[in-house]
Amino acid sequence: MPNHSITADSPRIVVSNTAEFLRAVGRELEDGIVSPRIFNDPELYSRELSRIFARCWCFVAHESEIPTPGDYVLRYIGEDQFIVVRDEDGQIRVLYNKCTHRGSPVCRVEKGNSSHFRCPYHSWMFKNNGEWSGAPYRKKAYKKLDAAQWGLVAAPHVDSVHGLIFACLDPDAPTLDEYLGGMRWYLDVLLGLNDQGMSTIGEPQRWRVPANWKSGAENFMADAYHVPSLHRSAEEVGMFPGIEGGGAGPQGVNRHVFFDEGHGMIVNDGFLPAPWHRSGFPPEVADTFQLDRLTEDQRQWVASHSASTFLIFPNFGLVRVPASPHPDAPPTVFTYLRQWQPSGPDMIVNWNWTLGWNSASDEFNEQAYVAALSMHGPAGILEQDDTVVWGGAPVAGSSVFARKSGMRFNFQLGLDDMSDYAEDPDWKFPGRATTSALGEAPQRAFYRRWLREVSTPDHAEPDHTDQEENA
Numbered sequence: 001m002p003n004h005s006i007t008a009d010s011p012r013i014v015v016s017n018t019a020e021f022l023r024a025v026g027r028e029l030e031d032g033i034v035s036p037r038i039f040n041d042p043e044l045y046s047r048e049l050s051r052i053f054a055r056c057w058c059f060v061a062h063e064s065e066i067p068t069p070g071d072y073v074l075r076y077i078g079e080d081q082f083i084v085v086r087d088e089d090g091q092i093r094v095l096y097n098k099c100t101h102r103g104s105p106v107c108r109v110e111k112g113n114s115s116h117f118r119c120p121y122h123s124w125m126f127k128n129n130g131e132w133s134g135a136p137y138r139k140k141a142y143k144k145l146d147a148a149q150w151g152l153v154a155a156p157h158v159d160s161v162h163g164l165i166f167a168c169l170d171p172d173a174p175t176l177d178e179y180l181g182g183m184r185w186y187l188d189v190l191l192g193l194n195d196q197g198m199s200t201i202g203e204p205q206r207w208r209v210p211a212n213w214k215s216g217a218e219n220f221m222a223d224a225y226h227v228p229s230l231h232r233s234a235e236e237v238g239m240f241p242g243i244e245g246g247g248a249g250p251q252g253v254n255r256h257v258f259f260d261e262g263h264g265m266i267v268n269d270g271f272l273p274a275p276w277h278r279s280g281f282p283p284e285v286a287d288t289f290q291l292d293r294l295t296e297d298q299r300q301w302v303a304s305h306s307a308s309t310f311l312i313f314p315n316f317g318l319v320r321v322p323a324s325p326h327p328d329a330p331p332t333v334f335t336y337l338r339q340w341q342p343s344g345p346d347m348i349v350n351w352n353w354t355l356g357w358n359s360a361s362d363e364f365n366e367q368a369y370v371a372a373l374s375m376h377g378p379a380g381i382l383e384q385d386d387t388v389v390w391g392g393a394p395v396a397g398s399s400v401f402a403r404k405s406g407m408r409f410n411f412q413l414g415l416d417d418m419s420d421y422a423e424d425p426d427w428k429f430p431g432r433a434t435t436s437a438l439g440e441a442p443q444r445a446f447y448r449r450w451l452r453e454v455s456t457p458d459h460a461e462p463d464h465t466d467q468e469e470n471a
């Protein structure tokens with residue numbers, strides 16, 4: 001059993017050198033303890049933007065939001081704003097929304113359809129594939145302009161899977177499939193169940209939450225432990241079934257599945273009794289699933305498992321759980337996408353998209369939409385619970401007393417036989433599975449990935465950062 005006591009010579013007071021601090025974070029993480037500083041530190045946040053959000057594959061939109069040429073939406077990677085647009089040839093582009101003349105945003109509305117974007121400042125024009133296409137007085141003003149050099153700057157990589165569009169700002173990145181690894185298998189069994197696929201219902205909701213983005217990510221990745229305490233009221237009013245009996249708590253029929261790359265999920269081995277089947281969907285929906293699209297292993301998984309909450313590193317989540325749209329209604333299984341966009345180290349902009357099955361009735365999808373918003377919309381009963389409690393970490397992260405006292409956060413659940421929680425040697429599907437969800441192995445994997453990324457210099461960063469890294 002490791003010694004978890006606070007010692008005088010451990011780097012618990014103030015380590016001014018960021019590289020030294022990160023080495024200490026790595027040592028402490030092995031013991032399941034984490035400094036509050038990582039939840040509110042301008043230097044670490046700057047590294048997160050350049051080394052995580054500008055290097056990882058990040059979700060930007062669902063294909064159903066931009067179905068026809070010219071359709072676009074405005075989205076973010078880290079704090080940078082992009083136009084996600086389907087060009088005239090049907091190709092999806094992710095274009096940095098800053099004019100190459102003086103930096104004014106060329107697109108000023110959240111969504112629309114346009115063949116071109118015209119900058120309001122001096123009226124440079126860009127096609128919806130990003131190419132420079134003209135300027136006022138062009139023949140007199142820009143006789144020698146090399147138009148090929150002055151298009152909108154595009155994300156170097158864009159790809160999609162089951163309608164989810166991801167972009168990556170790192171030219172040297174692996175492919176999206178390589179990045180997802182075993183999580184691609186789980187996207188197949190969650191979203192790829194028939195040819196018709198899923199579409200977003202309505203607009204994504206967005207709201208600001210005073211918290212650090214990592215708190216949302218790690219919570220949805222694996223934090224079943226909080227459900228019976230924080231969300232008990234949802235069960236008490238009849239909107240969230242059977243927490244202790246296996247609904248979403250840490251015991252019962254739940255387990256973790258996770259990857260060393262910092263992706264993971266809570267897997268539920270059967271949410272609802274008959275007649276609900278196949279991942280908790282009623283027959284009218286489940287009968288539209290074309291299981292011959294899946295491998296034999298995937299079919300077995302669909303017959304007996306579902307994922308309740310799910311994270312693709314760094315900040316993209318998916319949730320599929322049953323809940324009642326109102327206290328007198330039976331549970332409906334809903335699916336929504338969640339993104340915790342950073343807006344400073346102590347602020348998240350939450351993004352929330354509900355998905356409906358294209359093969360299901362409008363009535364079912366409407367019930368699922370209402371259930372999703374009742375639980376996890378801006379005023380959702382679970383959402384209010386979560387977002388209130390996440391606010392403490394960044395406050396402690398900038399607190400003088402927390403730093404002087406050497407305060408640490410505890411991530412020891414499931415470590416070294418502390419709980420009934422072990423890796424399941426019989427799990428035959430992708431990822432590392434545990435025997436229950438009464439542990440925090442996925443969260444520790446998430447923070448190890450976080451640490452690897454923020455500790456690895458980016459070749460595009462200024463020289464002084466690399467020098468500090470090597471100090």
Ligand code: FES
Binds near residue numbers: 099101
């Ligand atoms: S800033 Fe866009 S045209 Fe000048």
Ligand SMILES: [Fe+2]
Binds near residue numbers: 226230231382386
């Ligand atoms: Fe929660």
